[in-house]
Amino acid sequence: xxxxxxxxxLIAAVAPWVHRGLGRHSGWALAALPAVLFIYFAxxxxxxxxxxxxxxxxxxxxxxxxxxxxxxxxxxxxxxxALLISGIGFFVVAYAGRYLEGHRDxxxxxxxxxxxxxxxxxxxxxxxxxxxxxxxxxxxxTSYLLIGYNHEDAKARKSALQGLFVTxxxxxxLLTGLIMMALVGGSYELHELLTSGDIFREHDWYxxxxxxxxxxxxxxxxxxxxxxxxxNAMAAPTPVSAYLHSATxxxxxxxxxxxxxxxLGSTEDWMLLLGLFGAVTMFVGVFLSVxxxxxxxxxxxxxxxxxxxxxxxxxxxxxxxxxxxxxFLLAHSLYKGALFLVAGILDHEAGCKDFLQTGGLRRAxxxxxxxxxxxALSLAGVLPMFGFVxxxxxxxxxxxxxxxxxxxSVFAVVSAVMVVAVAAIVGIRPWYGPRVDTPKTPAHEAxxxxxxxxxxxxxxxxxxxxxxxLVDQGLIAWAAAAVYGAPVSPYLSLWHGFNLPLLLSGVxxxxxxxxxxxxxxxxxxxxxxxVVDRYGPEAAYEKAMAGMVWLSEWQTRVLQNxxxxxxxxxxxxxxxxxxxxxxxxxxxxxxDLDLSGILVHEAFIVAVLLMAALVSVTxxxxxxxxxxxxxxxxxxxxxxxxxxxxxxxxxxxxVETLTVIMLVLVLFRLPGFLGxxxxxxxxxxxxxxxxxxxxxxxxxxxxxxxxYADSISEYFIQESQPSGYGRNIVNVILVDFRAxxxxxxxxxxxxxxxxxxxxxxxxxxxxx
Amino acid sequence: xxxxxxxxxGGLFAAAIYMMLRRSIVKLVIGLVLLxxxxxxxxxxxxxxxxxxxxLVPEGAxxxxxxxxxxxxxxxILTAIVIGFGVLAFAVVLIHRAYxxxxxxxxxxxxxxxx
Numbered sequence: 001x002x003x004x005x006x007x008x009x010l011i012a013a014v015a016p017w018v019h020r021g022l023g024r025h026s027g028w029a030l031a032a033l034p035a036v037l038f039i040y041f042a043x044x045x046x047x048x049x050x051x052x053x054x055x056x057x058x059x060x061x062x063x064x065x066x067x068x069x070x071x072x073x074x075x076x077x078x079x080x081x082a083l084l085i086s087g088i089g090f091f092v093v094a095y096a097g098r099y100l101e102g103h104r105d106x107x108x109x110x111x112x113x114x115x116x117x118x119x120x121x122x123x124x125x126x127x128x129x130x131x132x133x134x135x136x137x138x139x140x141x142t143s144y145l146l147i148g149y150n151h152e153d154a155k156a157r158k159s160a161l162q163g164l165f166v167t168x169x170x171x172x173x174l175l176t177g178l179i180m181m182a183l184v185g186g187s188y189e190l191h192e193l194l195t196s197g198d199i200f201r202e203h204d205w206y207x208x209x210x211x212x213x214x215x216x217x218x219x220x221x222x223x224x225x226x227x228x229x230x231x232n233a234m235a236a237p238t239p240v241s242a243y244l245h246s247a248t249x250x251x252x253x254x255x256x257x258x259x260x261x262x263x264l265g266s267t268e269d270w271m272l273l274l275g276l277f278g279a280v281t282m283f284v285g286v287f288l289s290v291x292x293x294x295x296x297x298x299x300x301x302x303x304x305x306x307x308x309x310x311x312x313x314x315x316x317x318x319x320x321x322x323x324x325x326x327x328f329l330l331a332h333s334l335y336k337g338a339l340f341l342v343a344g345i346l347d348h349e350a351g352c353k354d355f356l357q358t359g360g361l362r363r364a365x366x367x368x369x370x371x372x373x374x375x376a377l378s379l380a381g382v383l384p385m386f387g388f389v390x391x392x393x394x395x396x397x398x399x400x401x402x403x404x405x406x407x408x409s410v411f412a413v414v415s416a417v418m419v420v421a422v423a424a425i426v427g428i429r430p431w432y433g434p435r436v437d438t439p440k441t442p443a444h445e446a447x448x449x450x451x452x453x454x455x456x457x458x459x460x461x462x463x464x465x466x467x468x469x470l471v472d473q474g475l476i477a478w479a480a481a482a483v484y485g486a487p488v489s490p491y492l493s494l495w496h497g498f499n500l501p502l503l504l505s506g507v508x509x510x511x512x513x514x515x516x517x518x519x520x521x522x523x524x525x526x527x528x529x530x531v532v533d534r535y536g537p538e539a540a541y542e543k544a545m546a547g548m549v550w551l552s553e554w555q556t557r558v559l560q561n562x563x564x565x566x567x568x569x570x571x572x573x574x575x576x577x578x579x580x581x582x583x584x585x586x587x588x589x590x591x592d593l594d595l596s597g598i599l600v601h602e603a604f605i606v607a608v609l610l611m612a613a614l615v616s617v618t619x620x621x622x623x624x625x626x627x628x629x630x631x632x633x634x635x636x637x638x639x640x641x642x643x644x645x646x647x648x649x650x651x652x653x654x655v656e657t658l659t660v661i662m663l664v665l666v667l668f669r670l671p672g673f674l675g676x677x678x679x680x681x682x683x684x685x686x687x688x689x690x691x692x693x694x695x696x697x698x699x700x701x702x703x704x705x706x707x708y709a710d711s712i713s714e715y716f717i718q719e720s721q722p723s724g725y726g727r728n729i730v731n732v733i734l735v736d737f738r739a740x741x742x743x744x745x746x747x748x749x750x751x752x753x754x755x756x757x758x759x760x761x762x763x764x765x766x767x768x
Numbered sequence: 769x770x771x772x773x774x775x776x777x778g779g780l781f782a783a784a785i786y787m788m789l790r791r792s793i794v795k796l797v798i799g800l801v802l803l804x805x806x807x808x809x810x811x812x813x814x815x816x817x818x819x820x821x822x823x824l825v826p827e828g829a830x831x832x833x834x835x836x837x838x839x840x841x842x843x844x845i846l847t848a849i850v851i852g853f854g855v856l857a858f859a860v861v862l863i864h865r866a867y868x869x870x871x872x873x874x875x876x877x878x879x880x881x882x883x
Contacts, residue, residue: 648845670863
């Protein structure tokens with residue numbers, strides 16, 4: 001399993017060379033990988049059948065010493081997704097080899113699409129929340145690179161960035177939500193969390209977790225109001241749109257909602273949020289779809305519709321709804337994958353990117369026409385197709401919904417009407433009617449690599465429809481059981497008899513066709529919607545991005561102002577504030593103001609030291625400042641000597657002497673002090689300086705009564721003579737115990753000397 | 769004595785910070801010298817103050833007799849003093865060089881990288 005998930009990354013790494021070696025056949029060669037994976041995943045079906053829709057857990061030691069494992073979870077839901085990903089992946093890779101034939105960057109495309117496939121497989125199969133999140137973000141990143149595949153096109157770059165921002169922002173929320181889940185549930189393993197639903201539903205954090213996780217899912221799955229990035233992502237090459245933006249990536253959010261349903265689902269909040277957002281997304285998606293004329297736009301918006309439908313069904317949460325969701329998921333992946341690939345053929349063979357440019361292509365592209373029609377029938381939900389089964393279940397589920405049944409039913413029926421119109425636009429408009437002059441005249445039917453996908457996917461839609469019972473007993477039921485959290489009784493069939501759902505189906509078909517006939521009028525009539533676009537979610541996104549730039553400009557101007565003293569002031573004030581607050585609110589400070597035991601000469605030295613420091617700060621004479629600085633240094637040296645640190649004292653005397661000499665030599669080449677700052681500011685600085693000084697004094701006093709660990713000094717004292725053969729312990733530490741530190745010190749000094757020398761030398765040469 | 773030293777250290781820090789907040793780059797350097805003295809003294813005090821007990825082993829003995837001052841803190845301060853001097857030497861030459869370019873002892877005229 002580990003190899004299966006990672007093989008995509010491995011093959012991706014060598015894909016450019018495969019491409020170079022095999023040339024135009026590279027698409028078929030690389031498509032072998034998803035094909036093999038599909039067979040591998042299919043081999044889990046019998047095992048899953050034996051456990052009767054249970055789950056198989058595969059564990060791999062990742063970091064055994066830390067007890068971290070890589071866990072994969074195979075159940076109906078993850079297997080359904082894995083099969084869709086590898087199955088559709090096969091057609092897409094083969095298709096891309098032909099569609100992008102001769103493209104300069106085709107090698108890179110293979111790398112990205114295979115890496116994406118592997119990430120997606122990892123996402124649906126991971127049982128560990130953290131690895132799930134890592135794969136989740138990997139799909140965002142590979143999707144970003146794929147949308148921006150035509151990187152010389154400014155619009156593609158912008159769309160790619162938009163998709164990335166929206167999904168990654170949601171991803172951050174998701175990460176927080178998942179970590180909170182793990183904290184509440186006490187485990188990072190999904191298969192352990194899924195059995196402990198009540199812990200979540202009754203926990204105080206439930207709403208927070210729910211909102212955070214849903215934010216991640218909604219952005220990923222393009223739910224209203226985050227739907228806008230999906231149509232823009234159509235800047236990607238068509239195979240990418242077919243794969244990422246219809247069959248796989250956008251369904252990642254749906255997958256996660258379905259996956260977490262046993263843990264977080266079936267509460268009132270869950271039903272309301274998912275039901276409402278799903279229904280609104282469904283309606284907005286299909287409405288915008290009918291309004292569009294661009295081939296990929298129509299399909300993209302109808303994908304938004306499908307994602308909304310799935311979210312709504314998961315929200316409804318009944319057994320029927322789960323079955324409906326899984327059936328709809330499969331049906332949608334089949335027909336939408338096929339239709340996107342057909343859109344690619346339209347573009348590739350006839351140069352059409354807009355439905356208004358098309359018409360009467362059935363003679364030129366007969367095979368495409370037939371299978372586009374078949375897929376469109378499934379989209380519309382016409383009788384023998386699998387789409388019909390899904391649609392029947394959908395109506396049944398919303399009619400029986402435990403909450404909001406009336407509202408959801410109205411949304412579902414109105415949407416279904418428009419879906420039929422969309423299906424007609426896709427399935428009838430380009431192929432029948434009078435021949436329209438297309439940008440390119442198709443010379444022949446599309447080649448097999450392009451046709452394979454639409455033909456097989458659309459045929460499967462028909463096959464599953466006719467044999468609804470076939471898929472019913474198996475995968476769909478198991479997937480629904482995984483989502484529902486308990487076994488579901490199989491239910492799918494083509495014919496349910498005359499009932500309300502069938503009536504609604506019929507009504508929506510008739511009205512949908514009527515709408516298609518009045519398509520032009522509908523678009524004209526809804527022309528006012530263009531105004532709404534200007535204030536819609538996408539405009540909000542643009543505003544937010546502009547706001548971010550403005551904010552960073554503003555904070556750069558304020559914080560990175562170029563004045564050292566303001567940087568210092570910011571740092572100091574924050575430090576004093578934070579340290580003081582912490583010291584007095586979080587700890588019990590004991591300050592011992594014991595002034596006894598001070599000898600007279602010590603007090604005298606300290607007094608001189610403080611006086612000298614004061615003079616060096618206040619004097620306006622440079623010589624005065626340097627001399628008093630020297631005095632401070634010598635007083636410090638005296639303190640060292642008085643308190644048993646002879647070596648330090650000697651060093652301090654030497655260094656202080658050198659410092660004074662150097663300052664005198666150099667500073668007197670510079671102009672005198674000017675008094676640049678007005679009095680008020682000087683007082684402000686003095687206050688802050690005193691605050692810092694006071695903080696240090698208090699810290700020192702507080703620290704002298706606290707000790708957290710024993711000092712290592714005792715070891716040095718004991719071992720100086722026996723191990724180091726030296727009687728001066730400080731010296732032994734410097735040259736023996738901590739000799740490397742001293743070496744470092746020497747290096748620093750040498751570097752400083754080189755620097756000084758270079759600057760003097762450089763200046764001398766400058767003058768020549 | 770440690771209480772008195774705490775106030776001394778505080779005073780030195782205050783003086784150092786005040787000088788570092790000035791516009792004159794020479795004052796900044798003076799502030800740096802004061803700051804390094806203050807930090808060294810803080811470390812020294814924190815290790816404990818002992819009169820007349822240098823960390824030395826008497827001749828012929830294996831260990832010092834009785835308590836001695838903390839040798840580790842002294843070794844650290846020794847290193848710090850020397851490094852502080854290296855940094856100071858570099859800084860002084862640097863500001864001299866900067867003055868030659870900018871022709872002013874004013875940091876407000878050095879905040880662009882273009883000069």
